[in-house]
Amino acid sequence: MSKILVAVLLMVLPMAMNADRLIRIPMQTDSDFTLVRDMGYDIAAGSRAEGYVDVMVGHRFVEETMVRYPGARLLPIEWSELSPATDSNEMGYYYGPNENALFWAELAESNDMVDTPTSYGTSFEGRDLNFVRITNAGSNAPAILFTALTHAREPGSNSVVIDWAQWLTTEYGSDTMATFILDNAQIYIIPIVNPDGYEYNNPAGGNQRKNMNFTTPVASSGIDLNRNYSYMWGYDNSGSSPDPYAVTYRGESPLSEPETLAETQWIDTIEPLGGFHYHTYGGYLLFPYGYNNQPTPHQATFESWGNQMAAQNNYQVGRCGQILYDVNGDAVDWSYGASTHSPMLFFTPEVDDNGFWGSQNDTTLIVTNNLECRYMNKLLCMNLLSMTGVEDGNFAEFEGTAMSIVLGSNPVSSVLSYTVTGAVPTSVSVLDVTGRVVATPASEDWTVPAGLQNGIYFLRAENGNQVVSQRFTVLR
Numbered sequence: 138m139s140k141i142l143v144a145v146l147l148m149v150l151p152m153a154m155n156a157d158r159l160i161r162i163p164m165q166t167d168s169d170f171t172l173v174r175d176m177g178y179d180i181a182a183g184s185r186a187e188g189y190v191d192v193m194v195g196h197r198f199v200e201e202t203m204v205r206y207p208g209a210r211l212l213p214i215e216w217s218e219l220s221p222a223t224d225s226n227e228m229g230y231y232y233g234p235n236e237n238a239l240f241w242a243e244l245a246e247s248n249d250m251v252d253t254p255t256s257y258g259t260s261f262e263g264r265d266l267n268f269v270r271i272t273n274a275g276s277n278a279p280a281i282l283f284t285a286l287t288h289a290r291e292p293g294s295n296s297v298v299i300d301w302a303q304w305l306t307t308e309y310g311s312d313t314m315a316t317f318i319l320d321n322a323q324i325y326i327i328p329i330v331n332p333d334g335y336e337y338n339n340p341a342g343g344n345q346r347k348n349m350n351f352t353t354p355v356a357s358s359g360i361d362l363n364r365n366y367s368y369m370w371g372y373d374n375s376g377s378s379p380d381p382y383a384v385t386y387r388g389e390s391p392l393s394e395p396e397t398l399a400e401t402q403w404i405d406t407i408e409p410l411g412g413f414h415y416h417t418y419g420g421y422l423l424f425p426y427g428y429n430n431q432p433t434p435h436q437a438t439f440e441s442w443g444n445q446m447a448a449q450n451n452y453q454v455g456r457c458g459q460i461l462y463d464v465n466g467d468a469v470d471w472s473y474g475a476s477t478h479s480p481m482l483f484f485t486p487e488v489d490d491n492g493f494w495g496s497q498n499d500t501t502l503i504v505t506n507n508l509e510c511r512y513m514n515k516l517l518c519m520n521l522l523s524m525t526g527v528e529d530g531n532f533a534e535f536e537g538t539a540m541s542i543v544l545g546s547n548p549v550s551s552v553l554s555y556t557v558t559g560a561v562p563t564s565v566s567v568l569d570v571t572g573r574v575v576a577t578p579a580s581e582d583w584t585v586p587a588g589l590q591n592g593i594y595f596l597r598a599e600n601g602n603q604v605v606s607q608r609f610t611v612l613r
C-alpha cells in the first residue's frame with residue numbers, strides 16, 4: 138500500500154467512524170430541491186411527489202443543517218449507521234460479506250440447479266466479483282439478471298436477491314411460477330457488485346457508497362460505480378459529479394473501474410433479456426432514460442410493466458428525473474442503450490427500506506421488503522419470458538390433462554372467451570402470477586374488468602378432481 142493511500146485512509150476513516158446522520162428535509166417546490174442539491178449535500182433519497190429529500194450529513198454538520206431547513210427531521214441513527222459486528226452477526230439482520238459467501242456456497246452445494254459462485258473479474262482491491270446462476274433450463278435458455286450492492290451502503294438490496302434465490306430453489310416443483318421460471322430461464326444474480334465498499338462498511342460505520350479506488354485521481358474518496366457506466370457518461374453534472382470527493386463522482390472516464398468494466402463485459406456474454414439493478418432506499422421503480430428524462434422507444438412497456446409490478450407495493454414508477462432528478466452513467470441506461478445486446482429491459486428498484494441500515498436490528502421490514510420485491514421479480518420474469526414466445530398451454534401440464542381450457546382467439550377484444558372441455562368445472566377463477574384470485578368469471582364470455590392491471594394472468598378451472606389453467610395476457 139502506498140504512503141499516499143495510507144494518508145488518505147487516515148483522513149477518511151475518522152469520518153466514517155463518527156455518526157453520520159440522515160436528515161429529512163421537507164420540499165414544497167422544485168426550487169426547494171434545487172437549493173438543497175446546490176449545497177452539495179449527499180442526497181440519499183427523495184421524491185418530488187411526496188415532498189421530501191433525505192440527505193446524509195457528517196456529524197459535524199448535523200446541527201447547522203437542522204437550523205438551515207425549518208421542519209427538517211433527524212432520522213433514527215440506525216438508518217445511517219451500522220452497529221459494530223458481533224460474534225453472531227456481521228451486519229445485524231443483513232447478510233455481511235462473509236455471510237454472503239457462506240450462503241451462496243451452501244445454496245450451490247445443496248441444490249443441483251444452483252451453480253457455485255463464479256468469478257467474472259476482480260475488484261479494485263483484488264476481491265473476486267462473483268455471479269451465481271440458477272436454472273433447470275440449460276445454457277441456451279434466456280438469461281435474466283438481478284444485481285445488488287452496487288452502492289455499498291445499501292444492504293437491503295442484497296437481502297432481496299438472497300430471498301429471491303431462496304424462494305426459487307425452495308418452491309421449485311411446488312409453486313408453478315418458480316417452476317416455470319427455472320424451467321424456462323437462466324436466473325443470474327450478482328449479490329455484491331461492489332465488494333470492496335461493502336467490506337469497508339463492515340464491521341461498523343457504513344456510509345461508504347462508492348468503490349474503494351481512492352487513487353484515481355490521487356486523493357479521491359472512491360468512484361460512484363452507478364455513474365461510471367458508459368452510456369451518456371458525464372452528459373451533464375446533474376446527479377453525476379466531476380468532483381472526486383462528491384458521493385456521485387463518476388470517475389475519470391466511462392467504465393474506468395474494474396467493477397463496472399468486468400460486469401459489463403460479462404453481461405455482454407450472457408445477453409440477458411432484462412432484469413433488476415437493485416438499490417435502496419425510497420420505494421421507487423425506475424426505468425430509462427435516466428440521463429435526460431426522455432422516454433425510450435420502450436416507454437409504453439416500461440410504464441405498463443412498472444405499474445403492474447408496483448401494484449402491490451405502491452412504489453413510485455417512472456424515470457429518475459420524474460421522481461427526483463436526472464442521473465447519467467447509471468446501469469439501467471447502459472443496459473438499455475449501450476450493451477452489445479441492448480435494448481435490455483432493466484429497471485432500478487429502490488427498495489423501501491428505512492434508510493440504509495434501518496433494518497439491521499429488526500427483521501420485520503426486511504421480510505416485508507423481500508416479499509414486495511419477490512412479487513416484482515416474479516412479474517418481471519413472466520413478462521420477459523412471454524416476450525420470447527413461450528406458448529400458452531404449458532401450465533395445464535402441471536396439474537392435469539383430461540379437462541382442458543380452450544381460449545378464444547380474439548386478441549383485440551375486451552371480452553375473454555373460453556371453453557372448458559373434458560369435464561364440467563365447478564368453479565372458474567382468474568389468478569395473477571402470484572396466485573391471488575383476482576376475478577371469478579360468471580360466463581364463458583368474460584368481460585375483462587377495466588380495473589384489472591395489465592399483465593399476465595391464469596384462467597383456472599376446477600371440478601374437485603382436477604385443476605387446469607391457461608395463461609393469458611392483458612395489455613391495453
Ligand SMILES: [Zn+2]
Binds near residue numbers: 287288291363
Ligand atoms: Zn444506490
